[in-house]
Amino acid sequence: xTAVPATAQPRRRERRGPxxxxxxxxxxxxxxxxxxxxxxxxxxxxxxxxxxxxSLSDWTGRxxxxxxxxxFVGLDNYESLLLGGGLATQDFGTAMRNNxxxxxxxxxxxxxxxxxxxxxxxxAALRGKGFFRTAFYFPSVTSSVAITVLWLFLFxxxxxxxxxxxxxxxxxxxxxxxxxxVLHLLLGTVGVDAAPAFLAxxxxxxxxxxxxxxxxxxxxxxxxxxxxxxxxxxxxxxFLAALQAxxxxxxxxxxxxxxxxxQRFFRVTLPMLRPTVFTVVTLGLIGTWQVFDQIYTGxxxxxxxxxxxxxxxxxxAAFQNNQWGRGAAIAFVLFAIIVLLTVxxxxxxxxRDVPRRKRFHxxxxxxxxxxxxxxxxxxxxGAGATTSTTTGSDR
Amino acid sequence: xxxxxxRGKRLLASVAATGAGLLVLTACGGSGFDDEGGDAATxxxxxxxxxxLIGSSGDAETDAVEAAVAAWSEESGVDATVQVASDLTxxxxxxxxxxxxxxxxxxxxxxxxxxxANGSLHPYGSELDDADDFYPSLVExxxxxxxxxxxxxxxxxxxxxxxxxxWEAAGLADDDVPTTWDELTEVAGTLTTDDQVGxxxxxxxxxxxxxxxxxxxxxxxxxxxxxTADSPENVExxxxxxxxxxxxxxxxxxxxxxxxxxxxxxxxxxxxxxxGNWITGAMENDYPDVEYxxxxxxxxxxxxxxxxxxxxWGVAADSANQSDAVDLVRHxxxxxxxxxxxxxxxxxxxxxxxxxxxxxxxxxxxxxxxxADFAQNVVNARGAADVxxxxxAQLEGLENGDPAAILGSVQTNLQAVLDENAS
Numbered sequence: 001x002t003a004v005p006a007t008a009q010p011r012r013r014e015r016r017g018p019x020x021x022x023x024x025x026x027x028x029x030x031x032x033x034x035x036x037x038x039x040x041x042x043x044x045x046x047x048x049x050x051x052x053x054x055s056l057s058d059w060t061g062r063x064x065x066x067x068x069x070x071x072f073v074g075l076d077n078y079e080s081l082l083l084g085g086g087l088a089t090q091d092f093g094t095a096m097r098n099n100x101x102x103x104x105x106x107x108x109x110x111x112x113x114x115x116x117x118x119x120x121x122x123x124a125a126l127r128g129k130g131f132f133r134t135a136f137y138f139p140s141v142t143s144s145v146a147i148t149v150l151w152l153f154l155f156x157x158x159x160x161x162x163x164x165x166x167x168x169x170x171x172x173x174x175x176x177x178x179x180x181x182v183l184h185l186l187l188g189t190v191g192v193d194a195a196p197a198f199l200a201x202x203x204x205x206x207x208x209x210x211x212x213x214x215x216x217x218x219x220x221x222x223x224x225x226x227x228x229x230x231x232x233x234x235x236x237x238x239f240l241a242a243l244q245a246x247x248x249x250x251x252x253x254x255x256x257x258x259x260x261x262x263q264r265f266f267r268v269t270l271p272m273l274r275p276t277v278f279t280v281v282t283l284g285l286i287g288t289w290q291v292f293d294q295i296y297t298g299x300x301x302x303x304x305x306x307x308x309x310x311x312x313x314x315x316x317a318a319f320q321n322n323q324w325g326r327g328a329a330i331a332f333v334l335f336a337i338i339v340l341l342t343v344x345x346x347x348x349x350x351x352r353d354v355p356r357r358k359r360f361h362x363x364x365x366x367x368x369x370x371x372x373x374x375x376x377x378x379x380x381x382g383a384g385a386t387t388s389t390t391t392g393s394d395r
Numbered sequence: 396x397x398x399x400x401x402r403g404k405r406l407l408a409s410v411a412a413t414g415a416g417l418l419v420l421t422a423c424g425g426s427g428f429d430d431e432g433g434d435a436a437t438x439x440x441x442x443x444x445x446x447x448l449i450g451s452s453g454d455a456e457t458d459a460v461e462a463a464v465a466a467w468s469e470e471s472g473v474d475a476t477v478q479v480a481s482d483l484t485x486x487x488x489x490x491x492x493x494x495x496x497x498x499x500x501x502x503x504x505x506x507x508x509x510x511x512a513n514g515s516l517h518p519y520g521s522e523l524d525d526a527d528d529f530y531p532s533l534v535e536x537x538x539x540x541x542x543x544x545x546x547x548x549x550x551x552x553x554x555x556x557x558x559x560x561x562w563e564a565a566g567l568a569d570d571d572v573p574t575t576w577d578e579l580t581e582v583a584g585t586l587t588t589d590d591q592v593g594x595x596x597x598x599x600x601x602x603x604x605x606x607x608x609x610x611x612x613x614x615x616x617x618x619x620x621x622x623t624a625d626s627p628e629n630v631e632x633x634x635x636x637x638x639x640x641x642x643x644x645x646x647x648x649x650x651x652x653x654x655x656x657x658x659x660x661x662x663x664x665x666x667x668x669x670x671g672n673w674i675t676g677a678m679e680n681d682y683p684d685v686e687y688x689x690x691x692x693x694x695x696x697x698x699x700x701x702x703x704x705x706x707x708w709g710v711a712a713d714s715a716n717q718s719d720a721v722d723l724v725r726h727x728x729x730x731x732x733x734x735x736x737x738x739x740x741x742x743x744x745x746x747x748x749x750x751x752x753x754x755x756x757x758x759x760x761x762x763x764x765x766x767a768d769f770a771q772n773v774v775n776a777r778g779a780a781d782v783x784x785x786x787x788a789q790l791e792g793l794e795n796g797d798p799a800a801i802l803g804s805v806q807t808n809l810q811a812v813l814d815e816n817a818s
Contacts, residue, residue, distance in 0.1 A: 060513035062491045063713075087781055087808045157652030177649040179791055303649070304788040319485045321780050322509040 055328035065324070077325040081333065085206050088326060092333075093205030093212075095308045099289060101216040102309070106227045107284040114232040114280065115273075118239035119265070133240070140233035147230055148297045152176060155222045175222045179304035181214025182221060217306030223294055231287065235280045242276035243269070278349045282342055289338050310334045443716045444474035445723060448490070448497035450483030452676070452740065459739035460727075467726045473719045491515045494713055498720045502545060502709035504536050508777040510709065511539035512816075517710040518544040519721045528730075528746040536772050537707045545707035546728045547745035549736065551671035552766040553605050553701045555693070556656075559686045561586055561666035573693045576609070576635055583644035586666040594639065595665025596656040598647035599787040601773065602669050604702050607632035608771040609695025614809060615774055620817060622809035625802045632695065633798035640794045647791070661685055671704065672763045675741050689762045703770035705745065743767075778812040 050065060058073045059065040080088050120126070121133045139147065154160050155175035162172030187193075194200075195210035202209050216224060246269060254268045270277075292311040295301060301308035301316070310330055318327025447464060451457045461477045468475045478497065480486040484506060490496030491510070502510060510516050520526055520543025526534070533547035555573070565585050573579040583593025596602045607613075610632030614624045623629075639645040648659040648668075656668035661682030668674075669692065678685060692701050708727060710720045726732060733744035734752045743764050744753055754761050774783065785808060789801045 060509075061488055062513045062515045063494050065492075086811050087785060091781065091785070157650075174650065174652065177791075179788075301784075302788065302791070304791045305785070319488045320506075321778065322488065322506075322513065323778070 051328045051331060054324050055332050057325055059324050061318075061322045061324050073325070077329040078333070081326060081329050082205070088323075089206035091305070091308065091313055092310065092330065093203075093207040094305050095310045095313045096205060097207065097212050097214070098216065098220055098306060099291065099309045102220060102224060102227070102291060103285065103288040105216060105221075105224045106231075106288045107281060109224075110228045110232045110235060110284055111277065111280050113228060114235035115239050115277075117232060117236040118243055119269075121236070122240055122243045136236055137233040139230045140237075142230070144230065144293045145297050147226065148294045151222065151226045151294075152298060173218045176219045176299055177303050178218035179302075179306045181217055181306070183213055183215025185218075186215075214306075217303070219299060219303055219307050223291070223298070223307060226294060227288065227291070231284070235284070238276055238280055239273065242273050246272050274349065278346070281345055281349070285341050285345065286338055289334060289341075443719075444476065445499060445716055445719055446497045447475060447477045447723075448480050448483070448486060448500040449477060450501050451479045452673070455676075455740040456736075459736055463727055463732055463735065464723070467723050470726075471719065471722060473716075473723075475723065490711070491713075496711040496713055498711055498714040498716055499723055500709050500711070501548065501706050503706050504704065504773060504775045505780050505783075507537055507544070507707065508539065508775055508779075511544050512777050514712055515709075516544050517712045517714065517717050517720075518542050519710055519717070519724070520544060520546070522721050523725060523728075525746075528748050529728075530745060530747060530767060532703065532767075532770065532772055533705050533745050536705055536775060545709045546724050548706045548708050548728070549733065549742035549745050550703050550705035550767070551673060551743060552703045552763050552770045553602065553669050553671050554689045554691060554762045554766060556660060556668045556670055556674055557688050557690065558660065558663070558666045559688055561591065561663070565666070572690050575693050576695055579693045580639065580642065580644070583639065583667065584642065587644040591663060592644060592646045592651065592665050594645040594667045594669070595648050595651050595653075595659035596645075596669040598649065598790050598793065600783050600790065601702060601704070602656065603633070603636055603790055603793075604771075604773065605669060605692055605700060606636050606695065608700030608702060608769075609692065609697060610635070611695070611697025611700075613771065614805070615776065615813065619776060620813060622806050622813055624809055625799070625806040628697065629802050630799050633793070633802060635695070637793050637796075637798055649791075660687070672741055672743060672760055675757075675760065689760055691762045691766055699766075699769040701766045701770050702773055703767065704773060774809070776809075776813055777816050779809065782808045782812055 054065050055077055056072060056074060057065060057070050059070045080086065081092050082089065117136050121129055121136065126132070157174040157177070161175070165172040195208065199210035199213060200208050204212060250268060250272070251264060254264045259267065290311050291309050292315065295307055295309055295312045296315070299307045301312055311334065314327045314330035314334070317323045317330060447460070449460055451460070457477070457479055464475050464477050483501060487496065487500060496515070502516070518539070523546060526543055529547050530550070533550055534543055537543060537545050537547060567582065567585060571582060573582045586593035607629045610628045612623070612626050612628035612632055614622065616623050646665070648654065648656050651659045651664040653659040653662060653664060656665070656670045657674045657677045659665040660668040660670070661678060678687065691699065708724045710717055710724065714720055728745065730744070730746055730749045730752070733746060733749050734756070736742055737744055737753050738756055744750065750764055753764055782805060786805045789796065789804065793801065
């Protein structure tokens with residue numbers, strides 16, 4: 001990489017000539033790319049642009065959206081969706097609330113669980129390692145429709161889950177038909193049954209704050225469990241691959257520094273998994289904001305709209321109610337939210353203290369010292385001593 | 396220097412490969428479209444073939460429609476193929492958007508207005524000779540801008556379905572059949588035991604709405620321009636349903652751990668249910684041992700009332716073959732053909748001249764067809780589907796909710812939809 005500036009200069013000059021080798025190279029490069037560009041353009045760029053147009057038009061679903069009798073309505077669809085205050089806004093607000101709680105629960109839990117599973121099956125001394133790896137991955141390869149149907153049976157009023165709960169003398173809820181918010185239920189146990197005036201009167205996206213504070217409904221929590229169950233296997237695989245790339249010496253060195261198992265995991269292994277954590281959280285965010293098939297096969301948004309999600313709302317608005325502009329607008333708002341959250345997450349997970357990741361491998365003492373320093377700040381007793389031993393042993 | 400020729404060769408190779416690739420792609424696409432075009436052109440003979448898209452309730456319906464269409468094909472010499480949609484609304488929407496919809500298809504009442512409004516449907520009511528034979532309320536359902544757009548296919552009404560074994564076990568006799576709300580409350584209470592409720596039904600407008608009709612309420616006024624959801628009649632009807640639920644002798648099907656009223660009834664979780672004539676198919680297939688009878692729903696303060704549901708045979712405005720399509724519909728809605736459909740899968744004919752024939756076929760089900768006299772159409776204004784979905788969502792919380800508040804929000808939402816349609 002350091003040699004680049006020296007060679008780059010003359011090449012840049014070369015490019016100017018159209019018949020030069022560089023120019024021909026570029027031409028053949030574009031040629032190689034051409035099939036992919038055509039396919040991406042045809043199946044990705046054009047449809048996205050058309051959807052954008054639909055979201056700005058009053059297309060009613062008959063004939064081509066590009067025909068002359070389709071009118072441009074500007075941001076009307078977005079306005080009625082976000083600011084209108086009518087049923088469209090309320091539905092969107094409800095969908096956003098439901099999905100936000102879904103994301104808030106699923107992403108951290110599935111990341112934690114998959115990391116936990118990965119560390120478990122990564123251990124050298126585990127009998128039947130292959131079996132467990134397969135077993136944990138199994139839900140991920142099963143069709144989501146099949147799993148959803150299975151879930152409907154497991155969580156039915158007289159289903160297996162409630163039968164098990166009954167054995168423990170707990171009366172299980174009527175899972176997929178219970179629209180009560182979990183937070184509302186919790187508040188109910190401490191005597192807060194009705195909305196405080198402030199929460200009832202103020203609202204956002206057409207629904208009162210008290211409804212925003214409802215939490216996921218009991219039905220939605222069943223979907224949360226479903227998502228965690230099905231996706232943690234896939235992410236376990238990602239973490240497992242990353243864990244196996246963590247060199248054993250680093251762990252050993254940390255052990256030599258006197259770090260206990262907990263410290264080794266949280267201060268050494270986990271920071272090294274940061275790129276994978278980013279991947280997993282990003283994929284989790286995208287997947288959970290787009291949740292559709294479970295809703296479509298499972299509850300169609302019910303009970304009482306508590307499992308309605310923006311993706312499903314977009315589908316019903318467009319295909320069932322012929323509100324194509326609104327459906328497309330919902331899709332683009334959802335897209336904006338996902339991009340925003342991914343960028344936000346990228347900023348939060350940015351590596352601040354270590355300028356270049358590769359340095360970790362080239363120059364072990366520095367980060368280890370940082371690690372030890374970090375341990376020291378938490379009040380680990382031998383912190384000072386470990387720093388000296390690390391630097392000493394490496395030199 | 397020697398690298399340049401190699402690059403040249405590579406460039407040439409890449410050009411050739413890409414070109415070939417693109418050729419293959421275009422060839423595929425081209426031949427694909429040609430195939431379709433060719434098929435349509437050759438198999439259609441002179442007038443072109445018809446495609447019929449239906450949303451089928453099962454094999455019985457599919458077979459019956461296929462047989463009827465085949466008989467028409469034979470007679471008219473026009474090829475016609477029946478396709479069964481797995482998701483009818485979605486496939487119809489795709490067809491309309493592509494400009495190549497099926498020629499003839501089912502249109503449900505709640506989708507009708509939006510398809511008629513965007514011009515997807517060919518209005519052929521005036522081309523039908525005996526349009527007067529259709530029930531007037533069904534014609535009303537499929538009228539757009541004072542014109543009958545499509546012919547009602549068949550219809551269903553809601554009735555009270557009673558489990559005869561449970562009825563006798565509770566010591567009830569034939570003349571105990573409830574004819575008023577008070578009697579219904581009483582009978583439901585009598586039928587309620589530890590593991591069965593008296594009355595179980597789906598907690599949605601399409602069932603609960605019958606009580607609103609019995610109280611004399613409607614959701615929109617006769618012109619379809621003003622929402623009347625929060626009328627005192629509707630509040631009275633909904634309050635009665637709330638009282639029924641609160642008394643413990645009635646419950647929603649979902650609370651009984653079942654998907655719909657028919658399942659609650661078939662499994663014995665409910666001794667009575669409110670369902671349409673489609674329940675006969677479910678009972679036959681899933682619960683053949685349960686004996687039951689069907690009676691008209693009891694009368695409320697404003698007399699008898701029930702809801703009716705219907706579909707029509709839509710003909711696409713974009714169809715290249717509308718005259719044949721209308722001819723096919725004429726055949727499919729004829730009295731004899733409708734009776735054949737009734738025999739095959741239990742639907743009720745949309746023409747009045749078939750009513751007597753139907754009663755002969757199904758003597759125990761006469762309550763359903765007799766209910767046509769006082770049946771109310773469900774709301775089908777464009778955009779009302781969202782309002783009804785919201786109403787259904789609120790009805791799920793009716794037992795602990797406030798009927799007036801629920802109907803108030805329906806009123807606001809419905810009026811907004813009607814105003815938007817009018818503007």
